[in-house]
Structure formats: C-alpha cells, structure tokens
Amino acid sequence: MQTLTNRAKPVDRRPMNFLEKMYLPAIGKGMVITFKHIFQKKPTVSYPEEKREFSPVFRGLHILNRDKEGRENCTACGLCAVACPAEAITMEAAERKPGEEHLYREEKYAARYEINMLRCIFCGFCEEACPKDAIYLSETFAPAHYKREGFIYGKQDLLIPLPGEQKNA
Amino acid sequence: MGMNLQQVVFGILSIISLITALGVVFSKSPVTSVLCLILTFFTIAGHYVMLNAQFLAVVHIIVYAGAIMVLFLFVIMLMNLNAEGEPQKRNWLKYAGAISGGALLVVLLAALREASLPSLTPASNDIGLIANLGQTLFKTYVVPFEVSSILFLSAMVGAVVIGKKEH
Amino acid sequence: MQVDWFFILEKVLLITGVLIISLVVAMYSTWGERKVAGIMQDRLGPNRAGPLGLLQPLADGGKLFFKEEIIPGASNRFLFILGPSLAMTVACMTSAVIPWGDTLTIAGHTVSLQVADVNIGILYIFGVVSLGVYGIMLGGWSSNNKFSLLSSIRAASQIISYELAMGMALIALLMVTGSLSLKDIVEQQRQSGVWNVFVQPLGFIIFLICSFAETNRSPFDLAEAENELNGGYHLEYSSMKLGFFLFAEYINMFISSALMSTLYFGGYHIWGLDSLHVSPNIVTILGTLVLFIKTICFIFFFMWVRWTIPRFRYDQLMRLGWNYLIPIALLNMLITGGWILWHQH
CATH class of the missing domain: 1.20.5 (Single alpha-helices involved in coiled-coils or other helix-helix interfaces)
Known part of the structure; x- marks a missing residue:
C-alpha cells in the first residue's frame, strides 16, 4: 500500500522489559512533562478584560450604510435576500415620497429590513451582492439574548446611526 | 457517695452494647444487623479501653469493624439481601435454635456460678x-x-x- | 478528683484549632486542585472569585449549601444521611494523633501540640482509616442505584486490599523505630537527624502508593470513575451531603499527607532548626510551619499525580495490590528484619 506521507511509524510490539514493567520510569517521565507545563505561557484570554483581536477579514453583524449626506443607501432591490444562502433576510419596499429626499438616496427604499441572526451564517454574500454599497459586515458579533425574537434585527438595529443620534435611545 | 466517672461510662457502654447486640438478633434487615454488630464491636472496644487495653481495643476495631464487617457488608450488598427478601425459616429450625441456645445458656450459667471474679490488681492493669x-x-x-x-x-x-x- | 481546667481548655482549643485548620486546608485544597489542574493544562484555573480566585471555595461551599436536597424515594433514608456524615467524621478523626509540633510553654504550662499522644498512634490511624470505607459503602448501597452499589463494592475491596500492603510497610517502619507513638517516631528522627525515608525508602514508596489508594485519589479513583460509574457512590447525592463526600476526600488527602510527612519525613523536624538561637516557643512554631510546608508539598504531589496519570483498570488495580505491593512489602519487612539483626550483632 502506498503511504500518503512518510510520517507513519510502525508500532513497537516487543514485550516490555523489567524496567518498563515497573512503570515508575514512565510515570516519572510523564510527571516531568506535566511539571514543565506549569511554567509554560498560558494561552487563556481573560475575556471581558482583554479581548482577542479579530482577523482583518472577520465577518460579523451587518450594518446598513448611509451616504455622505446621511441618506440610506438601500433601495430594497432584494439582491441580498436572493444571495443569502440561509434565507435570513426579508424586506419590504416602499416608494420615496416627495420631501423625503434627505432620508433616502434612491426613489425606492426599504420600509422594513430584517435579518434573522439565528439563521445568518455570516458568509458575506449579501455584502457582495449589494449594488448600492448599502450592507456591510462589521467587526462585532450578535450579543446573547433571552428570546428568539431578540435575534431578529430590524432597521433600527442595523442602520448606522446618524451623527449625533444615539442608537436604541 | 455517687458513682464515679468510670462506672458511669461503663454503665452507658454496657447498655449500648446490649441494645445493639439485641438489635443484631432482632433486626429483620441484614444490613441493619451488620451495622448493629459494628456498633457492638465499638462498645466492646470501649470496654477494652476502660481496661487500659488500648492495643486490644484498636486491633479489635481494625480486625472486626474494619475488615471482617466490611466483608460481611460486602457480601450482603452483593447478594442484595434485604428485609423483604428474607426467607421464611422452617418451624423446626426455630425450635432447634431455641433449644440449643437454651442449652448453651444453662452451661454458661452453671460454669459462671462457680467462678469467682478476682478483683483486678493494679499490676495486671x-x-x-x-x-x-x-x-x-x-x-x-x-x-x-x-x-x-x-x-x-x-x-x-x-x-x-x-x-x-x-x- | 482535681479537674485540670487548663488542660481541658488547652485540649479543646487544640482540637478546635486542628479541626478548623483541617477544614480550611481541605477547602483550599479544592481551590489548589483546580489551580494545579489549570496550570498543568496551560490554563489559568479559577480566577474570578476574589484575587487569584481565592474566594472560590467559599462560593462553591455556598452553592452546595443552597442546592436542593434530594433523597431518592427508594433509598434507605437513615443510611443515606449516615453515609456522608460518617465519611466526614472519620476523615476528621485521624488528625487527633498527629503531632503538629513540639511543646509550647505558655505561662508556665507545657502545652503539647498533639491532641492525644496515645501509645498506639499508628494503630489508631489504621483503625480509623479502615472505618473510612463505611461511609462510602453505606452511601453507595443506600442510594439504591446500580452504579453506586458497584462503586461501593469497588471501594471496599480496594481499600481492604491496599490496607494490607500499607500495614506491612508500616510494620517495617515500626521494626526500625520500635514505637507506635507518632510523637516518639518524630522525636527519634529529630534526635538522629535521619529521616525515616532514608531508612525505609521501599517502605515509603509502598506507603505512598497505598495512601493514594486509601484516599481514593487518582490513579486509584475507581470508586468514582466518572466515565463508567457516573461518579459512583455519590451519584445520587446532592447539596451539602455531596459536599461532605467531596470534602472528606480532601481532608483525607490532607491527613495522609501530614501522616507521610510525620512518619517518613521527620514531622516538624528540619535540619538546623534546633541549632537556631531563639526561644523554644519560636522553634516549635517554626517546626509546625515546617510540617505544614511538607504537608502542602505532599498535597501538591497528590494533585500532580492526579493530572498526570490516567486511572487504572480494575484488574490492574487488584494485580498491583495483591501480586506486587504485598510481596514487595513482605520483602521489605524481611530486609528490615535482617538489617536490624545484622546491626545487633
């Protein structure tokens, strides 16, 4: 049989000699190993005090973007919902009324935009599908919640706040 | 004059040992019997201590309470004996037991009646x-x-x- | 009869002190165990409750106190409660004969730091240890649970088997020291300056292995093997009764560590302590500290072994006890006897 790697090691099946049968040398060896571990660097990250760096390509919670004038980018085209493999995104479109130009950039906007964070697999396809630069994946993750409903994020959760406006206030 | 401390302790120990010894015989559940027997051994060890025979007391506890009774308990637990599972003894067995026990009692009494108890000398203490x-x-x-x-x-x-x- | 009130007060204080110290040491052994486990596995261990997690034992104890108490319906209620109480009582009883230090002189009275200097100290410990199995057996049996029953049977046979080898290792030690009193044994080591471990190395190794088995510590923790018996004899226990069982194990560990320090490592003796030019009381206190340091080293050793060696299989355990340890212990006795004879002539 051809081996995949040359790391295979034949099993030593020789009968144990007296010293090996006493097991004490082996136990001593094991204890030296565990003792060495006392002085090793601990990889534990004490979470609330220190946080692990996210990787540069980390895909976390979504945000809905605004343009420079603070208008919502989303035009409710539905491409993100189509692209979503987990079918986590739903939306309802509405037409922009006259006088709302300072709120929405396009003539059509999302009146309702929901992402179910329990379904979402954070693949980032929505981000790639969006033609309007409206949805981005940020560098945070969904906090815990007591109810399933709490994981359905609506527009008020997703939209980045306007300057000077407090989110969830 | 009242009883001194030793007599009080002796009385209490004796009463406990008698009660637990009776418990061994009369208890329906084998586990309770064994536990009573262990207590009896303890009180007897107490008697040994009062006779200044500490070595005997401790050896008594190690051998009887610590080893033999553990084995008893072990067997009882393994066989899962309990009060409900106790087999009905035949009547003639009961009579035979009573007669032989009574005979033993008579022999003991006859032997003890003649015996004189020499009081303990301090040297033998x-x-x-x-x-x-x-x-x-x-x-x-x-x-x-x-x-x-x-x-x-x-x-x-x-x-x-x-x-x-x-x- | 003149009642010596000072004597009674002294003993009461000593007993209370020893009990409290045993409990505190046992409490902090649980913390130490988790910390040692943590650092040996490259973790931090408990570090949330208080600085370095030092309040963790209190939190654990509080949790156990407030847990719901469950007594299985088909169990024997009296024995079910008796089991953990017995385990705890027996664990605490052993500390009575261990000499925690030399004598202190307080206001003209000489106070011995040993609760009871009985002339059969070692046998007393032996007796108490042999009773320790009752707590486990009764607890396991009265739970009316197959796993608990199996576990208590395992515990009983294990403790009986290893008691033999332990006793024979001790007999060899007694042949050397010629005394059953622990105080005498320590004083002999102190006067000669030679610890018994150098006289009886083989006996010490046997005693060490057996004390692992007697305290049900890994690698001999077959009685509570969590992967085959789901925790064994304390499977049905909850609340503080479970706490008692767990606690008794740590007290046992503390006491057997103290015992090993006393019997084989000179107790409160350390070279150079007696030649210090300080008052005898300070020497005594330093000696007690020395004993505690030795004990703590042994406790650490217990933990170190636990986080290194996997558990024995049951047949391996029995073979080790009966086929190897007992013959080696007998051989040790023989060698010791020959050595003593050779020295006499």
Missing part, C-alpha cells in the same frame, strides 16, 4: 499495653502463638487452593 502484650506473647506463649500462625497459614493455603481450583 497494664497487661493490655502493647509492650507488655508483646513480652507475654513472644516470651511466655511463643509456642502457641507460632502454632496459631501456622493455623492461619494453612487456612490461607486452603483459600488459595479453593480459589485456583476453577482453572
């Missing part, structure tokens, strides 16, 4: 201490002591033979 006991065992009674150890050895050999027979 230390016989239970380990040094004196060792001197007695290994000087005065060395032959019986060794003979009894041979007896134990033969019992051990017998146990090993029985254990090996199956294979």
